[in-house]
Amino acid sequence: MSDLIPESPVSNAPDWTVSELSGALKRTVEDAFGHVRVRGEISGYRGPHSSGHAYFSLKDTTARLDAVVWKTSFSRLKLKPEEGLEVVAIGRITTFPGKSSYQIVIEQLEYAGAGAIMAMLEERKRRLAAEGLFAPERKRRPPFLPRVIGVVTSPTGAVIRDILHRLSDRFPRRVLVWPVRVQGDTCGPEVAAAIRGFNALAPGGPIPRPDVLIVARGGGSLEDLLGFSDEAVVRAAAESAIPLISAVGHETDVTLIDFAADVRAPTPTAAAEMAVPVRGELLAAIQAGGARLSATMARAGERRRADLRSLARLLPSADTLLAVPRQRLDLAAGRLPRALKANAAAHRLQLTRAEGRLSPHRLTQLVAGRRERFTLVAGRLDAALRANANAHRERIHRARERFEGQHARLDPAWRRLLAERGRRLDAIGKLMGALSYRGVLARGFALVRDADGQPLRSAAAIAGGQALDLEFADGHVGAVAGERDPDTPRPTAASPSGSPPKRATRGRVAKAEAKTLPNPPAQPTLFDD
Known part of the structure; x- marks a missing residue:
């Protein structure tokens, strides 16, 4: 037999386990690629995982790196990952044995040139514009002459000095400066917090609430101005309830806050000029307007006096206007004594006539008539009340008679109903006794169950050596089934003589013992005993 088994070839190569090989590959890759700089486009980024880690891919036109x-x-990342952003990733290459893949563990991200920054800004601008943050209807006109001006900028740069100098030249106003960093990683969050902080000041509080805000910074490279294109800064500028003037960089520099601000100034100095008017020009304009107003009022007064004199010459004199009314008054005064005497006589005649109608005898007759009518009405009312009471009494009597009749019929009807329900209950009990399987067991049948108490309906369902339970009318018997002879036909009915057919016993061994089951099945299967 040993000649038939081929011998396995002998090899000097050692056997590796999967974990050993994965560990060796991991050490090789990490030793060969310590820290690398990889340039590619971020793909598949959906934000940090619930664990706080971030998973995505770097890809170019032909390859992909997890x-x-x-x-x-x-x-600690200065530049947060964004979908589609082209970056330079600094980290180390390692492997992930669970997927037999390699990946880069990123420790730092940088923009991959100005083109990547412009692409990122264009994509962010498109997304924020789609939300309506740059809509023209959201913009408001700054107040003509604000009492307090809030400035968000660096307190140590030349920008704040230019703004204060320009404001003092044009129209000195109270200025509140919120110091922020205007460059670096914390620039965006600090500027957004400053805008929201100015808006959170309560009007009339210890710190006055500005009427206009200026967000300012001097010129710089595209990377230096990135903090003012931060999404948090744009949203804070769009949500500001105080009108906001953006003055970031030189006239050619464009940041995203310029689109969300109410007004964009080309320079910080221009922002100061937009915030307040020139005080001297305003005073000159007010004085010129006052002089024109005084001259106009003087000319208007002189014209009104001339018109009044012209109209006064056209008006008639007082004697002419009052001549006719005076004559009418004199005529009325002459007729007044006679009219008063005639009026008094007429009223005296009416009083005399009323006195005749109101004599004691007449009043007595009126009272007697009213008393007679009251007596008639009282008699009719009393008769109506008695009739109404009699009618109610009759209705109550008829209702009592109906109730007594119904009560007399209720007791026999209730007894008949109980007797009928008793007969129906007896009939149902007899029907249940006739249909119960225990009546069938009393006629000589038996109920066969398996060890779990389930009824068995055919001999084919019984296996040799299976424990059985036989229920008779007077109790239960346990049994063990023997092997069934396949050539022995199964009896299906009783013989004509009335005696039960003989069962085949060849090859069958049975052991029985009496027992009682507490809860027999509700639907038994019956077999002839």
């Missing part, structure tokens, strides 16, 4: 940023490194 990338991971651990939670501890993600919070």
Whole structure:
């Protein structure tokens, strides 16, 4: 037999386990690629995982590299990952044995040139514009002469000095400066917090609430101005309830806050000029307007006096106007004594006539008539009340008679109903006794169950050696089934003589013992005993 088994070839190569090989590959890759700089486009980024880690890929036109940023490194990233952003990733290459793949563990992200920054800004501008943050109807006109001006800028740069100098030249106003960094990683969050902080000031509080805000910074490169294109800054500028003037960089520099601000100034100095008018020009304009107003009022007064004199010459004199009314008054005064005497006589005649109608005898007759009518009405009312009471008494009597008749019929009807229900209950009990399987057991049949108490309906369902339970009318018997002879036909009915057919016993061994089951099945299967 040993000649038939081929011998396995002998090899000097050692056997590796999967874990050993994966560990060796991991050490090789990490030793060969310590820290690398990889340029590519971020793909598949959906934000940090619930664990705080970030998973995405770096890709170019022909290849794809899995990338991971651990939670501890993600919070320190100066540039946060964004979908479609072209970056330079700095980290180390390692392997992931669970998927037999390699990946880069990123420790730092940088923009891959100005083109990547412009593409990122264009994509962010398109997304924020789609939300309506740059809509013209959201913009408001700054107040003509604000009492307090809020400035968000660096307190140590030349920008704040230019703004204060320009404001003092044009129209000195109270200025509140919220110091922020205008460059670097914290620039965006600080500027957004400053805008929201000015808006959170309560009107009339200890710190006055500005009437207009200026967000200002001097010129710089595209990377230097990125903080003013931060999404948090744009949203804070769009949500500001105080009109906001954006003055970031030179006239050719464009940041996203310029689109969300109410007014864009080409320079910080221009922002100061937009915030307040020139005090001297305003005073000159007010004085010129006052002089024109005084001259106009003087000319208007002189014209009104001339018109009044012209109209006064056209008016008639007082004697002419009052001549006719005076004559009418004299005529009325002459007729007044006679009219008063005639009026008094007429009223005296009416009083005399009324006195005749109101004599004591007449009043007595009126009272007697009213008393007679009252007596008639009282008699009719009393008769109506008695009739109404009699009618109610009759209705109550008829209702009592109906109730007594119904009560007399109720007791026999209730007894008949109980007797009928008793007969129906007896009939149902007899029917249930006739249909019960226990009556069938009393006629000589038996109920066969398996060890679980389930009824068995055919001999084919019984296996040799299976424990059985036989229920008779007077109790239960346990049994063990033997092997059934396949050539022995199964009896299906009783013989004509009335005696039960003989069962085949060849090859069958049975052991029985009496027992009682507490809860027999509700639907038994019956077999002839």
